[in-house]
Amino acid sequence: MNYSSLLIDIADGAAVVTINRPAALNALNAVILEELTAAFAELKGNNAVACVILTGSGAKAFVAGADIAAMQPLDAVAAGQFARLGHAVLNDIEKFPKPVIAAVNGFALGGGCELAMACDIRIAAENARFGQPEVNLGVIPGFGGTLRLSRLVGKGRAKELIFTGDMIDAQEAYRIGLANKVVAAEDLLAAARSMAAKIASKGPVAVRFAKESVDNGLEMDLDRAGRFEADLFGLCFATADQKEGMQAFLDKRPAKFTGR
Numbered sequence: 732m733n734y735s736s737l738l739i740d741i742a743d744g745a746a747v748v749t750i751n752r753p754a755a756l757n758a759l760n761a762v763i764l765e766e767l768t769a770a771f772a773e774l775k776g777n778n779a780v781a782c783v784i785l786t787g788s789g790a791k792a793f794v795a796g797a798d799i800a801a802m803q804p805l806d807a808v809a810a811g812q813f814a815r816l817g818h819a820v821l822n823d824i825e826k827f828p829k830p831v832i833a834a835v836n837g838f839a840l841g842g843g844c845e846l847a848m849a850c851d852i853r854i855a856a857e858n859a860r861f862g863q864p865e866v867n868l869g870v871i872p873g874f875g876g877t878l879r880l881s882r883l884v885g886k887g888r889a890k891e892l893i894f895t896g897d898m899i900d901a902q903e904a905y906r907i908g909l910a911n912k913v914v915a916a917e918d919l920l921a922a923a924r925s926m927a928a929k930i931a932s933k934g935p936v937a938v939r940f941a942k943e944s945v946d947n948g949l950e951m952d953l954d955r956a957g958r959f960e961a962d963l964f965g966l967c968f969a970t971a972d973q974k975e976g977m978q979a980f981l982d983k984r985p986a987k988f989t990g991r
C-alpha cells in the first residue's frame with residue numbers, strides 16, 4: 732500500500748515506519764493516524780517482519796504532538812472523536828503481536844510522547860525531548876498520556892510532568908524509566924535495528940506471549956496474572972520452537988526458530 736505521510740522500509744526482519752511530515756515536526760493529523768492503523772494492520776500479517784521500529788522524519792522531531800492547527804477549531808464532540816481515534820491507533824500499536832521499538836529522534840511531545848509510550852521499548856537519541864505540554868494549550872493529554880505515563884514512571888512523576896508541561900531531556904527520561912536507553916543521534920537507527928535483530932532471532936511465539944503476559948498481567952491482580960502467565964508458559968510447549976530451543980541448549984548449539 733502507498734502512504735502519503737509514512738515511509739516503510741523492511742530489512743532483516745524489521746520494518747522501520749517513519750512518520751514523514753517534517754515541516755510540521757511530524758505532528759499527528761487524522762491522515763497520519765489512519766495511515767498508522769493501516770500500516771500496522773499490513774505489517775501484522777507480514778511474516779518477513781518480526782519487529783517494528785517507529786521513528787520520525789528529520790533530525791528535529793519524533794512527533795511534536797497532535798496537530799494543533801487541526802485541533803484548534805474543533806468542538807467538544809469532534810475533539811472527543813479525534814481523541815478516540817488516537818486511542819484506537821495507540822491501542823493497536825500497544826497490542827500489536829510483535830515488539831514495537833520507538834526510536835525517538837528529537838521532540839516527543841504530547842501525542843508524540845503518548846505514541847512513544849504505546850511502543851514496547853523507547854530508545855532515545857541524545858537530543859530527544861519528552862513532555863506532555865497540553866496544559867500550555869488549555870487541554871489535557873488526550874491519547875492516553877495520563878494513563879501510560881503514570882504506569883511507566885509512577886503517579887507522582889507523571890503528575891509533575893503533566894501539571895507543569897515541562898520538557899525533559901533524554902538522560903532524565905532514562906533516569907525515570909521513560910527511555911530504555913540513550914544513544915548518540917547518529918547511532919539511533921543502528922541501535923534500534925540491532926535490538927530488533929536480536930529480538931528477531933528469538934522464538935517469535937515466545938516473544939509474543941511474553942508481550943501479552945507483561946501487558947495483560949499489569950492490568951490483573953497477581954493471582955489471575957500468575958495463572959495467565961502459567962497458561963501461556965504451558966502453551967509454549969505446543970510449539971516446535973520450544974522443542975528446538977531446549978534441544979539446541981542440550982546439544983550445545985544455537986537454536987533455529989521457525990515460529991511454529
Ligand code: CAA
Pocket residue numbers: 754755756758795796797798799800817838840841842843845864865868871872873874876
Ligand atoms: N501541531 C502542529 N504544528 C506543529 C506542532 C504541532 N503539535 N508542533 C510544531 N508544529 C509546526 C510549527 O507550527 C511550525 O510550523 P511553521 O513552520 O509552519 O510555523 C513547525 O512545526 C516548526 O515548529 P517551530 O517553529 O515551533 O519549531 P521550534 O524549534 O521553534 O519549536 C517545539 C519546537 C518546541 C516542539 C514547538 O514546535 C512546540 O512547542 N510544538 C508544540 C508542542 C505541543 O504543544 N505538543 C502537544 C500538542 S497537543 C496534543 O498532542 C494533544 C494530545 O495529547 C493528543
